[in-house]
Amino acid sequence: MQIGIPRALSYYNFFPFYYGFFSDLGIEIVISDKTTKQTMTVGSSLVVPETCLPVKVYVGHILNLLDKGIDKIFVPSLQSISPKIYNCSKIRGLPDLIRNVIKRDFTIIEATLDKSEKNHGLYDFLTEMVKPFGITDIEKIKKASKNAWKVYNNFHIMTRSGVSYTKALKSAIENKVIIAENTNAYPINIALIAHGYNLYDERVSMKIFDKLEKLEVRVFTAEQLTTEQMHEGLNAIHSKLYWANEYEITGAAAHYIQDKNIDGIITINAFGCGPDSLMLERISRFASKSEKPILHLSIDEQTGEAGFVTRLEAFVDMLYRKKRSTIINKLNIQNRKSKYTDIKCKDLIQ
Ligand code: SF4
DSSP, X not given: OEEEEOSSTTHHHHHHXXXXXXXXXXXXXXXXXXXXXXXXXXXXXXXXXXXXXXXXXXXXXXXXXXXXXXXXXXXXXXXXXXXXXXXXXXXXXXXXXXXXXXXXXXXXXXXXXXXXXXXXXXXXXHHHXXXXXXXXXXXXXXXXXXXXXXXXXXXXHHHHHTOOHHHHHHHHHTTOOOOOOOOOOOSEEEEEEOXXXXXXXXXXXXXXXXXXXXXXXXXXXXXXXXXXXXXXXXXXXTOOOOBTTTIIIIIHHHHHHHOTTOOEEEEEEETTOHHHHHHHHHHHHHHHHTTOOEEEEEEOTTOOHHHXXXXXXXXXXXXXXXXXXXXXXXXXXXSHHXXXXXXXXXXXXX
8 A cells, every 4th residue: 555645735734644644554655756946847837827836836746756656646635724724725625726737547545624614523534544545444543543643743842842844854753752952052043934835845945944054043933832832922913813824824923023032034935825925914014013124035936046045145134233233232332333343243142
């Protein structure tokens, strides 16, 4: 028994759960290769241009799995993950979208998760996921679900402690839990706010973590926060929950905007994304009230790396200058101009 999982969209939120579940039932998982320019090009060629980049990338990953000879591919329809909180229409209608744009012979393992429907719970979703493999024993499904939660929770214990996304995913799959050791202090701390698929797909985010590390910036993400911290963020911004990712986007951003150790916020969003445009508007207003610098990076398949890096460097440079001038003001230095250059990077570390 073999199932293909595209390395895109919900993979970046729920792969530890999918892995724990399918592997407990003896189903072998084949993941598509990492995103390349080719993945984006072939994915984009099959959908209308207005489609957001993450969905184009998803289509490219399905084609990659088909080229590997995988004939059963998991394409969930994640309607609602808690009552009255919905995903965007593209994620909800993903199986239909894939069926209509990829005219090749394969089985879509389709399962619907809709927590807003009274009679539709997690077990209905899980049962649908394995029905095409002839697995119907509810006790086996419950046992696999326990394993899925274990892998998923271990993954989150690690990311919350500061372990990187990639290391935490690898360790969770190997059934290990590692905790982050003391990480280096950097002069500048930035919170990166984006959907997992825009952040952890290295081709889509253009290796933003590496780029910021080179600029001596320490990065914080929603994965390091607890649900309570993100909830408090939502309360502070007076935001109601409309979209499935409000916690990770609006809640995390509002939390970090209020955090005095965070020097600035960077958001990454896909061009044309409806939910993000609404969430980012509220985040921007909240950031401007708190005078927290914020940079919005919008991406599509045409985004060039040079322009991306230039904006990133300019923003970080501005944060360095802002921090230096704050220190100078604090020290009440009279001859600012000559002392300015004496403030070294290490002096900015708090
Ligand atoms: S939330 Fe936005 S980026 Fe994500 S799939 Fe929907 S439209 Fe695309």
